Amino acid sequence: MNESQTSVNDLAKACAHSADAAEWEELVRRCVPLASLMALRISRMWVRDASPATVDDIVQEVFLKLCEQERRILRDFEPRGEDSFLGLLRMVSASVANDYFRRIYSTKRGGKVVTMPLGDDDAQAPMDGAGPAMRMHQSALLAELDEKLRSAPESIAERDRALFWLYYRQGYTAEEIARLSAAGLTAKGVESALRRVTMWLRDEVGQKRPDRPPESG
Amino acid sequence: MNEDFNPGKAPENSPRDTGNRLAGALEELIQGRLSRDGSPAPEPLEREKIGPEAAPEACPDPGELALLLGDQPLPAHSVKVNALLVHAAGCEVCADRLRALSSDLSQEENVFLAGLTLASGQGKRKLAVELARTPRLSGSRRAPKLYLWTGAGLAASLLISVGLVSWWRMANNPERMLAEAYTHRRVFDLRMPGAGFAEVTPQMHLRGGSPGNGSAGRESAKLLEARARIERHLEAAPEDAHWLQLEARSDILEEKFDAAVEILDRLVAAGPVTSSLLLDDASAYFQRGTATGSENDRATALDDLRRADELAPGDPVVLFNEAVAMEDRGQVMNAVETWNRYLRFERDPLWLAEGRRRLQALEQKLNQLKTHQSRMERHLASPQAMQAPAQDSAARQSPVRVHAIGNSTTGRGCALQAQVLPT
Numbered sequence: 321m322n323e324s325q326t327s328v329n330d331l332a333k334a335c336a337h338s339a340d341a342a343e344w345e346e347l348v349r350r351c352v353p354l355a356s357l358m359a360l361r362i363s364r365m366w367v368r369d370a371s372p373a374t375v376d377d378i379v380q381e382v383f384l385k386l387c388e389q390e391r392r393i394l395r396d397f398e399p400r401g402e403d404s405f406l407g408l409l410r411m412v413s414a415s416v417a418n419d420y421f422r423r424i425y426s427t428k429r430g431g432k433v434v435t436m437p438l439g440d441d442d443a444q445a446p447m448d449g450a451g452p453a454m455r456m457h458q459s460a461l462l463a464e465l466d467e468k469l470r471s472a473p474e475s476i477a478e479r480d481r482a483l484f485w486l487y488y489r490q491g492y493t494a495e496e497i498a499r500l501s502a503a504g505l506t507a508k509g510v511e512s513a514l515r516r517v518t519m520w521l522r523d524e525v526g527q528k529r530p531d532r533p534p535e536s537g
Numbered sequence: 538m539n540e541d542f543n544p545g546k547a548p549e550n551s552p553r554d555t556g557n558r559l560a561g562a563l564e565e566l567i568q569g570r571l572s573r574d575g576s577p578a579p580e581p582l583e584r585e586k587i588g589p590e591a592a593p594e595a596c597p598d599p600g601e602l603a604l605l606l607g608d609q610p611l612p613a614h615s616v617k618v619n620a621l622l623v624h625a626a627g628c629e630v631c632a633d634r635l636r637a638l639s640s641d642l643s644q645e646e647n648v649f650l651a652g653l654t655l656a657s658g659q660g661k662r663k664l665a666v667e668l669a670r671t672p673r674l675s676g677s678r679r680a681p682k683l684y685l686w687t688g689a690g691l692a693a694s695l696l697i698s699v700g701l702v703s704w705w706r707m708a709n710n711p712e713r714m715l716a717e718a719y720t721h722r723r724v725f726d727l728r729m730p731g732a733g734f735a736e737v738t739p740q741m742h743l744r745g746g747s748p749g750n751g752s753a754g755r756e757s758a759k760l761l762e763a764r765a766r767i768e769r770h771l772e773a774a775p776e777d778a779h780w781l782q783l784e785a786r787s788d789i790l791e792e793k794f795d796a797a798v799e800i801l802d803r804l805v806a807a808g809p810v811t812s813s814l815l816l817d818d819a820s821a822y823f824q825r826g827t828a829t830g831s832e833n834d835r836a837t838a839l840d841d842l843r844r845a846d847e848l849a850p851g852d853p854v855v856l857f858n859e860a861v862a863m864e865d866r867g868q869v870m871n872a873v874e875t876w877n878r879y880l881r882f883e884r885d886p887l888w889l890a891e892g893r894r895r896l897q898a899l900e901q902k903l904n905q906l907k908t909h910q911s912r913m914e915r916h917l918a919s920p921q922a923m924q925a926p927a928q929d930s931a932a933r934q935s936p937v938r939v940h941a942i943g944n945s946t947t948g949r950g951c952a953l954q955a956q957v958l959p960t
Contacts, residue, residue, distance in 0.1 A: 337673055345665035352661060356650050358603065361638055365599035376654045383664060387671035395674065411607035414638070418600025461562035466627075468559070478619060482626035488570045490625075490632035499639045502605040502618045518567070525559040 328406060336394035348383065354406055355382045355413045362417035374420075382409075382416045407501065432469040462489070468524050469517070474519055479503065483510060484517045596628060597621060602635050711770075711783050714763035720791055721757045725827070725856045727820050729786065730813060732886035760790055778804055786817050812849035815841045816858065823862060838862050853883040857892065864895070869903050883936035 324346065325456070326334070331347045345520060359378035363370030386393050469481045483503060486492040487510075494510040497503050506514060602625065604618050625631040642650075654660045707713060716731040723735040748918035765785050770780045781800050788797035801818040819841035826834030842859040849855055856879035876896035883889045916922050 335668075339667040339669050341662075341666045344669045345662055348655075348661045348665045349670070351569075352655050353650065356653055356655065357642060357646060358638070360646060360649060362600050362603075365637075372649070372653050375649075379653070380664065383668055384671075387668055388612050389713065390672050390674045390946050411603050414600035414603030414606075415601075420877045422598070458562070461558060462566070464559055465563060465566075478623060482619075482622045485626035486632065488566050489627075490629065490636075491570065491573055492632070492636065496636060496639065500605045500622070500635070501607060502622050504822055521563060522560075525563055526556040 328403050332394055332397055332405045339471050351409055354409055355379045358410055358413035359417045362414050366421035371460050378417045378420050382413045475520055480513050480517050483513055487514055596631050599634055606639050711763040711766045714759045715786050718757045718760035725824055726861050728854045730854055789821050795820050797821035812845040815845035816855055839866055851882045853879055873899055
């Protein structure tokens with residue numbers, strides 16, 4: 321087998337039953353960057369300063385996870401698109417990293433540690449510079465808009481409602497939303513969905529203005 | 538900012554005001570978003586926003602958000618994936634974390650990853666060697682499963698084939714076909730081994746099957762098929778005792794009794810003598826005796842059946858035929874005793890019913906004979922008693938008279954017979 325020309329999906333399928341170190345080396349070479357990146361990012365969400373040793377440990381655990389139960393994950397893997405194994409690897413890496421830190425916190429501190437911000441919840445404020453009363457009132461209005469969206473599930477699906485808020489409230493671009501496989505849309509598809517939800521919502525609140533579709537970016 | 542909004546004033550509750558306020562909030566939201574389009578995209582790794590202290594308790598663990606980035610979610614995960622997406626849309630921390638997880642590799646991250654042990658070729662090689670040694674389901678372990686399934690499939694096919702062949706051979710066994718032919722059209726009282734119950738149909742009686750009597754060609758298809766198979770076997774092995782016996786049995790069904798008797802006598806003389814052979818020999822003799830009125834043949838049949846009974850004491854077919862032959866020979870007491878034995882061994886409810894019926898009829902006949910006997914004894918006890926019936930008869934002008942006969946030397950050897958004669 322010419323490992324360097326084989327797709328990562330085929331390589332993963334081959335490694336499910338292979339004892340060939342060359343095949344494994346190629347799979348490791350292709351998968352280590354993504355697994356390391358996911359391990360680093362998840363680590364930084366759990367601890368302030370993730371060390372390289374921690375990330376190395378997590379990546380090794382990711383590969384060992386793939387080989388558990390006589391390589392069950394690799395054996396059960398069914399390709400569902402080009403390089404779909406990398407999507408699976410991304411999820412396995414995040415899951416292993418999560419478990420790694422859960423384990424550490426459970427052992428050291430007797431359970432999950434939740435740190436609540438004690439100060440002002442500026443991070444949640446929708447509008448910079450607004451006072452607390454105004455922010456509260458703004459939140460109430462947004463909650464009413466969300467209620468409108470929820471009230472018509474036959475017109476606005478839950479997914480489209482989530483896309484609307486990711487775009488307008490969290491500031492995601494259409495491309496960023498399209499990167500989420502859970503959205504299941506291309507950037508154009510995201511824009512189209514946003515346009516539809518916006519028009520529907522304007523009609524609902526009685527705001528008859530010319531349609532201004534969201535622009536990409 | 539919406540011009541209707543006044544932080545110092547309590548919000549209005551009328552529908553129109555509510556609509557205006559919502560429309561204003563929506564427009565403000567849209568404008569706010571559009572105003573951000575020109576500004577640089579937010580930095581995905583602002584540690585304070587996505588770090589461990591940022592997330593409220595209700596937020597999922599950071600790694601769970603990766604479900605939104607994986608391959609197309611499985612149906613089992615779709616509810617969870619949907620819930621995570623909705624949560625991220627409403628939670629600034631999780632939205633930032635999700636953005637951080639899905640963003641492109643930054644320069645800083647690139648530098649960090651380059652410093653990992655596994656970034657080096659040696660580190661990757663070492664890990665690959667370790668992984669290649671991990672336990673696996675190799676081809677050699679899969680093969681037995683394949684062989685196992687193949688073997689099981691072959692065994693099942695073989696079993697089905699054997700079953701089908703056995704069923705076909707059983708269904709086309711001449712012995713069974715003859716039994717079915719008997720059941721299809723039972724033309725005599727005696728039973729045939731293996732045959733199911735059927736009422737006797739004397740109107741279908743086919744004596745000889747000769748062209749002249751119009752019965753030719755009326756044998757059942759089973760009988761003809763059986764006959765053909767028997768003949769084919771006998772062409773190959775003319776002295777095969779089993780097939781000769783079957784030929785004789787088919788002769789009995791076709792009412793070719795002479796031929797049957799000839800074959801069966803030869804087989805009995807050659808031995809070994811079995812109850813089955815004696816049963817067929819008895820049937821051939823009995824039927825020939827019935828057809829020709831030969832006492833001798835029917836007496837020979839009873840002898841054969843007695844021998845068969847000795848060889849197979851619990852065989853209901855032997856007992857049935859023996860009881861019929863005894864009845865025919867006038868051995869009423871013996872027949873009653875044999876019928877009672879038969880009822881103990883027979884399991885087929887229909888044959889059992891016929892046995893009971895015959896026994897009941899025989900017992901009635903016996904009772905009738907006993908009544909006559911006691912009356913005769915009373916009449917013959919003294920000369921006065923002997924004259925009494927005649928006087929009574931004359932006095933009453935009875936329409937019937939009883940004629941008593943002593944031990945019979947003719948007929949069927951009955952110990953005591955009574956006839957009721959018309960006047």
